[in-house]
Amino acid sequence: MAATEVLNGLQFFEGVEKLLEIWFTTSDGNHKTADLRKIPRVKLEALMKIVRCEIISFVKNDQIDAYVLSESSMFVSKRRFILKTCGTTTPLLCLEPLLLMAEQYAGFTEVEDLYYSRKNFKRPDLQVTPHQHFDQEVALLDTLFPDGAAYCLGAVNRDCWYLYTLNPIPQRLPSLPNPDEPDQTLEIMMTDLDPEIMSIFTKEECLNATEATKKAGIDKIIPNMIIDDFLFNPCGYSMNGVTKNGCYMTIHITPEPDFSYVSFETNVPSSSYKEIISKVLETFNPGKFTVTVFSNQLSPTKDTSKELLFLNQLADWQRRDVQQCSIKNYDLVYAFFCRFPS
Amino acid sequence: MAATEVLNGLQFFEGVEKLLEIWFTTSDGNHKTADLRKIPRVKLEALMKIVRCEIISFVKNDQIDAYVLSESSMFVSKRRFILKTCGTTTPLLCLEPLLLMAEQYAGFTEVEDLYYSRKNFKRPDLQVTPHQHFDQEVALLDTLFPDGAAYCLGAVNRDCWYLYTLNPIPQRLPSLPNPDEPDQTLEIMMTDLDPEIMSIFTKEECLNATEATKKAGIDKIIPNMIIDDFLFNPCGYSMNGVTKNGCYMTIHITPEPDFSYVSFETNVPSSSYKEIISKVLETFNPGKFTVTVFSNQLSPTKDTSKELLFLNQLADWQRRDVQQCSIKNYDLVYAFFCRFPS
Numbered sequence: 001m002a003a004t005e006v007l008n009g010l011q012f013f014e015g016v017e018k019l020l021e022i023w024f025t026t027s028d029g030n031h032k033t034a035d036l037r038k039i040p041r042v043k044l045e046a047l048m049k050i051v052r053c054e055i056i057s058f059v060k061n062d063q064i065d066a067y068v069l070s071e072s073s074m075f076v077s078k079r080r081f082i083l084k085t086c087g088t089t090t091p092l093l094c095l096e097p098l099l100l101m102a103e104q105y106a107g108f109t110e111v112e113d114l115y116y117s118r119k120n121f122k123r124p125d126l127q128v129t130p131h132q133h134f135d136q137e138v139a140l141l142d143t144l145f146p147d148g149a150a151y152c153l154g155a156v157n158r159d160c161w162y163l164y165t166l167n168p169i170p171q172r173l174p175s176l177p178n179p180d181e182p183d184q185t186l187e188i189m190m191t192d193l194d195p196e197i198m199s200i201f202t203k204e205e206c207l208n209a210t211e212a213t214k215k216a217g218i219d220k221i222i223p224n225m226i227i228d229d230f231l232f233n234p235c236g237y238s239m240n241g242v243t244k245n246g247c248y249m250t251i252h253i254t255p256e257p258d259f260s261y262v263s264f265e266t267n268v269p270s271s272s273y274k275e276i277i278s279k280v281l282e283t284f285n286p287g288k289f290t291v292t293v294f295s296n297q298l299s300p301t302k303d304t305s306k307e308l309l310f311l312n313q314l315a316d317w318q319r320r321d322v323q324q325c326s327i328k329n330y331d332l333v334y335a336f337f338c339r340f341p342s
Numbered sequence: 343m344a345a346t347e348v349l350n351g352l353q354f355f356e357g358v359e360k361l362l363e364i365w366f367t368t369s370d371g372n373h374k375t376a377d378l379r380k381i382p383r384v385k386l387e388a389l390m391k392i393v394r395c396e397i398i399s400f401v402k403n404d405q406i407d408a409y410v411l412s413e414s415s416m417f418v419s420k421r422r423f424i425l426k427t428c429g430t431t432t433p434l435l436c437l438e439p440l441l442l443m444a445e446q447y448a449g450f451t452e453v454e455d456l457y458y459s460r461k462n463f464k465r466p467d468l469q470v471t472p473h474q475h476f477d478q479e480v481a482l483l484d485t486l487f488p489d490g491a492a493y494c495l496g497a498v499n500r501d502c503w504y505l506y507t508l509n510p511i512p513q514r515l516p517s518l519p520n521p522d523e524p525d526q527t528l529e530i531m532m533t534d535l536d537p538e539i540m541s542i543f544t545k546e547e548c549l550n551a552t553e554a555t556k557k558a559g560i561d562k563i564i565p566n567m568i569i570d571d572f573l574f575n576p577c578g579y580s581m582n583g584v585t586k587n588g589c590y591m592t593i594h595i596t597p598e599p600d601f602s603y604v605s606f607e608t609n610v611p612s613s614s615y616k617e618i619i620s621k622v623l624e625t626f627n628p629g630k631f632t633v634t635v636f637s638n639q640l641s642p643t644k645d646t647s648k649e650l651l652f653l654n655q656l657a658d659w660q661r662r663d664v665q666q667c668s669i670k671n672y673d674l675v676y677a678f679f680c681r682f683p684s
Contacts, residue, residue: 138499149663150498155491155509157480167497167662309666320509321491324651324666 013236014121015254015261016189017072017086018131021115022098024079024108034107035078037065043101044074050094052128053085059228063246068230068238073250075240079108084265086252088128092116092140099144113328114148116141116164119189119290122259134162153323153334154290161189161290161334165327179329184301185294186273188264188280192287192339198255202235212237221279222249222268243268262286273304274311281315288338289317296329305333316340355578356463357596357603358531359414359428360473363457364440366421366450376449377420379407385443386416392436394470395427401570405588410572410580415592417582421450426607428594430470434458434482441486455670456490458483458506461531461632464601476504495665495676496632503531503632503676507669521671526643527636528615530606530622534629534681540597544577554579563621564591564610585610604628615646616653623657630680631659638671647675658682 026034048054048069057068067074071089075082081098085091102108116137121127130136138150141164149167154160197216199205206212209229213219218239219227225241232238237253249266264280273293281289293308295301305324312319317337325332368376390396390411399410409416413431417424423440427433444450458479463469472478480492483506491509496502539558541547548554551571555561560581561569567583574580579595591608606622615635623631635650637643647666654661659679667674 134498142499149500151496151665152494152498154493156476156494157484157490157492309668322668323493326651326664 012123012126012259013087013254013256014123014126015086015252015259015263016119016121017084017252017263018089018091018118019116020083020091022081022111023113024081024102024106025110025112026107027109031079031108036076036081036102036106036108037078038107039076039101039105043105047094047097047101050097051083051085051091052089053087057228057230059226059240059242061226061242061244061246063244064242064248066228066240066242066248068228068240072238072252073240075248077246084250086254088126090128090131092130092137095144111145111166114145114166118162120160120162138164151325153325154321154336159288159290159336161292167328179296179298182269182298182300183267183296184269184299185265185267186276187292188277188289190262190284190286190289191260193260193262194285195257195260197285198253198257198260201231201237201253201255203231203233206231209237209239213239217283218251221283222266222276225249269300271300271303272307273301274307278315281317288336291335291337293333294330302331305331308333308335311335354465354468354601355429355596355598356465356468357428357594357601357605358461358463359426359594359605360431360433360460361458362425362433364423364453365455366423366444366448367452367454368449369451373421373450378418378423378444378448378450379420380449381418381443381447385447389436389439389443392439393425393427393433394431395429399570399572401568401582401584403568403584403586403588405586406584406590408570408582408584408590410570410582414580414594415582417590419588426592426594428596430468432470432473434472434479437486453487453508456487456506456508460504462502462504480506493667495667496663496678501630501632501678503634509670521638521640524611524640524642525609525638526611526641527607527609528618529634530619530631532604532626532628532631533602535602535604536627537599537602539627540595540599540602543573543579543595543597545573545575548573551579551581555581559625560593563625564608564618567591611642613642613645614649615643616649620657623659630678633677633679635675636672644673647673650675650677653677
């Protein structure tokens with residue numbers, strides 16, 4: 001990633017992203033004409049200013065608009081908005097203007113689902129308010145959403161992962177809507193990565209993003225994606241991949257040895273994520289990693305959650321933590337792995 | 343409970359307990375002659391002073407010493423120490439002296455397992471350091487245990503339950519000992535209780551503890567226990583029950599309508615806890631409750647954990663949260679229920 005922070009003469013960059021995913025609807029549930037992609041580009045650019053980043057690349061198809069940002073990625077489809085930003089960005093500050101834009105330009109009046117999540121930061125002290133502490137983030141979100149529930153999975157005093165989501169009290173929403181489409185998300189957050197692999201993601205070793213993508217084998221993880229990739233100067237890498245039917249994958253790399261971080265995320269359905277997880281681990285060879293899998297009742301991924309629950313070890317990595325959590329229509333599995341000592 | 347706190351003219355009492363359970367061993371795993379019950383009574387009394395409570399009643403058998411405290415209970419068996427204290431007690435401050443006593447008097451040099459847990463307090467601001475915030479408690483525990491892992495189950499911004507336990511890194515403990523005996527614990531923490539039932543636990547309605555125990559049906563929840571019960575003046579109730587083979591149950595009641603709280607805990611094994619949970623709910627009729635179940639691989643209770651995972655509702659109560667967590671040799675299930683609106 002491009003942005004760095006100077007502290008005690010050390011250029012630190014927080015690779016860990018803040019991930020915001022919102023599903024919109026209308027009060028009558030009819031959203032034939034509503035579409036988030038009606039929000040004008042100039043408005044999205046203004047939104048990114050609030051978040052403290054900017055759009056640097058863009059691909060689209062019938063199903064999805066995929067943006068590479070100066071700090072990670074944004075995906076906009078008909079009713080789902082995903083914003084994933086690293087560094088010292090402030091995505092929660094764009095929530096109110098985003099909700100207004102969704103109503104004014106896109107025709108959406110209601111938030112059906114919201115997920116705000118992130119791994120624990122390496123340097124929370126370098127973050128900008130309200131992102132210095134999860135409690136601060138929750139306090140802001142609680143002012144906007146009366147039904148918000150905040151969770152912390154994993155060990156609070158070591159590696160953990162925070163999630164804020166809507167978990168309405170049943171009497172307020174008498175008929176909890178069943179999911180009308182399969183949905184799933186796999187996320188892998190890796191630290192302590194192989195320095196030799198990380199050196200691929202520098203201008204010293206690769207001329208451009210296409211070269212880095214091929215050399216690292218990123219194009220082989222999930223084939224047949226239209227890839228939009230970006231190699232930062234002097235180092236750092238981002239890529240978005242989209243499929244014809246609107247699925248996405250996204251990878252972001254902070255290669256510096258002192259604070260190396262790589263994230264992988266996709267919503268491609270699969271009856272087992274074991275193969276994709278293994279490919280990602282082979283590609284990046286992390287010292288530690290966190291996996292999260294969300295899957296709703298209609299998703300073919302449901303069983304892979306159970307698979308993760310019983311996976312005490314995965315090639316060279318040993319599981320340290322595993323937790324399962326039920327959230328409205330979703331099953332969520334969190335697992336944290338460390339490499340076996342050599 | 344006896345102790346109350348005056349704030350703005352209101353007598354508030356924190357019923358929510360801090361629960362500490364420690365399993366001791368020796369460096370060679372041989373503990374034939376070691377026994378925590380060798381710690382002299384006067385030393386235990388000194389320990390309780392540090393915790394800010396005192397021993398008020400006592401029963402024992404071959405397997406277990408059970409103490410009723412001015413603030414909840416203490417159970418001492420050969421190698422397991424359980425201290426459960428409510429109000430503004432400070433159980434974590436007794437840890438260092440307890441470890442010394444276990445070595446000096448009982449012959450135990452090592453802590454094999456440790457569990458420190460509690461529900462979120464109703465009034466954390468009234469607690470004494472380090473108990474005002476879970477982060478403080480974790481910081482203290484981390485100074486004593488290098489392998490401690492801190493978890494928060496449930497919604498951090500609503501009702502939740504904190505746990506600190508030892509989760510050693512595999513390389514430090516090459517052969518993680520398999521459990522050598524079945525073990526399980528069921529805990530039910532209830533709030534917003536039925537005021538008519540709560541009035542039983544006052545000196546106005548009952549002459550003594552025996553009358554309150556019978557009237558409420560507490561002796562029927564798990565039959566054949568030797569019961570040591572205590573009715574506080576003007577209100578509040580504690581009981582310990584022990585079985586011949588060393589199992590225990592313990593109930594603590596803060597009956598005041600503004601901050602009513604009842605806790606139930608037992609380690610009685612069962613292939614299904616559904617019946618015990620239902621009896622407890624019928625007995626106390628809470629508005630909300632939290633259930634936690636720990637079970638190790640040898641425990642017959644293992645399947646009841648899975649039962650809880652799929653239990654969306656239980657009589658008049660609807661589940662709001664459910665989480666599962668794997669900890670060393672134990673499976674842990676956390677669930678939070680609220681009464682359906684009438």
